[in-house]
Amino acid sequence: MHIGIIGAGLSGLSAALHLLGAGHRVTVVERSPQVGGRAGTERIRGHLVDPGASVLTMPELVFDALAAGGLDRFAAEDELDLLPVTPAYAGRFPALDGLPPSVLHVPDDLAVDEHMRWQQAMFDAAYERFIGGDAAWRSYANPRDLARLGKLVRLGALRSMQHQVDRRVDDSRARRMLTFQALYAGVAPSAARAVYAVISHMDVGLGVWYPRAGMGRVASVMADQVRRAGGAVLLDHEVIGLDGRRGRVTGLRARSLGAGRGTSGADRTSAGVHQLPFDGVVLTADSPVTDRLLAPLGGRAPRRVRLSPSAVVAHLDVDPDLQDHWPTQAHHTLDFGAAWERTFAEITATRGRGRLMSDPSFLVTRPSITIGGASAASGPHETGEGSVVSVLAPCPNLESAPLDWDSIGVDYVRDVLRTLSRRGYRGIDSGEILRVDTPADWARQGMSAGTPFAAAHTLRQTGPLRRPQRVPGIANAVLAGSMTHPGVGVPPALISGRLAAEAITAR
Known part of the structure; x- marks a missing residue:
């Protein structure tokens, strides 16, 4: 069978590798110019930045997917170059x-x-x-x-x-x-x-691990192995529709966004709309995109779900000499406010009742603590990795609190940085802001209510009660990623890809 996979995040690449290992053909179609999805790495003004996932747990799941695609353990370890994160x-x-x-x-x-x-x-x-x-x-x-x-x-x-x-x-x-x-x-x-x-x-x-070249290294190694095993990865291509008849998907239509921008070799195709025939499809995008694609084929809309809170994430360039005097020297620091129950109540409130944290807690991420300020290929002065700091501030999603983040986002980030400066992170409020993601940005990327954490894991949205991987009414379409079983995070994404591969071949 030839299976189309929508999305080159960890779940899509995991599905591709397991399908290749089972003897099937695969083509992965990705809207962005690079692989990784919510576990990618970008270079911004000479700095490597992880916009999404910041560490790796249960790396055996990555090794299993790569082995299914034909890459042995020793070669995989060499390509991934994982470092232990201590303390976690x-x-x-x-x-x-x-x-x-x-x-x-x-x-x-x-x-x-x-x-x-x-x-x-x-x-x-x-x-x-x-x-x-x-x-x-x-x-x-x-x-x-x-x-x-x-x-x-x-x-x-x-x-x-x-x-x-x-x-x-x-x-x-x-x-x-x-x-x-x-x-x-x-x-x-x-x-x-x-x-x-x-x-x-x-x-x-x-245990917790981090690739020396950034979290995106995991996805890039997986994508490379997809290609080596005979699969195709089309970057810069947006899926605009599914083709099908009699309750089955027969292919998809994809529009080239950049005439091969950011790709090379077999990944380049000419600009325009392409019709790609498939025997089945795995959809890994979040619910708004997936539901839009499935609706014309009779895919039934899922019941209303309760969504997780969101986050504002700022990536900064801060003088490493100043960082040396910060209160902690750890890859991940959870800097807590005094409030706890109230903080969760504010950011997880139901529709229209959410509030920004009144006594905030933050996650401060500094990859240089683990990689020593240098990538595998160059020193800290060439890449600037030693100065990158990321700050995550949990906040309500857009259903819980429909705030105008395009208007308030910059001021909110400044308030966050001033708060951290008062807590002892000297100089963080004068660092250069490389990138900011707010719920409005997550929403523009197709994430439900502007949250990268998808549906909440309430009792009614867990295990068999979570959105099923099989699509009712469409025999050869399955779901993978955070919207479906087993849920949110790097290990669940990798697992869902394997389960999707098993489900699509069983059908």
């Missing part, structure tokens, strides 16, 4: 519970052995079938899966994440470091189900 996170806290301001490094400063054993047990019980496997309802109709479900329930998977952490962890700082991942799930820790402790386990228990 630093948490910086104001005065809390009578304690002075402090810094907690994860995992080294966590003395929570009982909780870590519980997280490991939750991960072991959930991963094989309910994260890494097909989560359709029918997959639970056998004794082995029912037994696994029973174990999850006995472990307290349906209780709140906050409850399970509080009963095993006394240190309020450690509690935050073990529950902030609920932001990725799109709900407050008190509302998130405890099964999402598996996200914390991926970060804290399984």
Whole structure:
């Protein structure tokens, strides 16, 4: 079969490699001039910037996809050039519970052995079938899966994440470091189900990695292997429609956006609209784009979903000498405000009730801490990587708070940087701003309500209750990516690509 894949993010490239390994032909069609999607790397004014994902967890999933496409482990390790991120996170806290301001490094400063054993047990019980496997309802109709479900329930998977952490962890700082991942799930820790402790386990228990050349290196190596294995990757091509009949996709129409801008060799085609015939299609774009493409073929619109909060992300060039005197020296620093429950309430509120954080918490990312200020090919003075700082400020999505980000975005970023400067990040407010992404920018990229975190992982939007990978009414179309099972993040994206490959060939 010849399968078309819409989107060259991690889920699309994972699907392509697994399909190639199963003996099928693939063509990946990507609107951008580069691969990676929400896990790409861009060069801006001489600096490498990761606009989306900033670290890699569970790298074995990348190795598995590359192996399916024919790249052996040693060659893959050499091409990816992954570096361990130590510590995985630093948490910086104001005065809390009578304690002075402090810094907690994860995992080294966590003395929570009982909780870590519980997280490991939750991960072991959930991963094989309910994260890494097909989560359709029918997959639970056998004794082995029912037994696994029973174990999850006995472990307290349906209780709140906050409850399970509080009963095993006394240190309020450690509690935050073990529950902030609920932001990725799109709900407050008190509302998130405890099964999402598996996200914390991926970060804290399984380790964190970073490619020396930036997060986009993962996607570029995967795309290179797609080509080496005989697949095609068309960059700068926007899919404008699907062709089909009798409940099946027969191909797609794609418009060249740049006559090959940013591509080379087999990736170049002439400008204009191209009709590409396929035996099936994998769609990895977010819901607004996917639903628009499926609607003319009778694809039924999904039920209304609750969406995750969004974020404002600013990428800066800050003098490395100033950074040397900052409060932490970590790749990832979570700089917390005193508020916690109130912060989640503000950014996760329902339609029209969201608010900007009144006592903000931020994620400060500094890749130079891991790569030592130099890329594999050049020194820090040639590339400038040693000075790049990224700041993520969680905020409500556009449904929760329909703010005019095009008008307020610059002022909000300045307020964020002034706040961090007052907290000890001297000089961050005078750094050169390289790029800013707000909910308005995410929305223009086709993301629902301007959130890069897709549908929230509420109980009704988890596992078999999340949007299914198979498209009702269209026999040979399947979904991959954060809108479908298993959800948001780098490991789920890679898993969803493999599951999509298995689903499209089974159909």
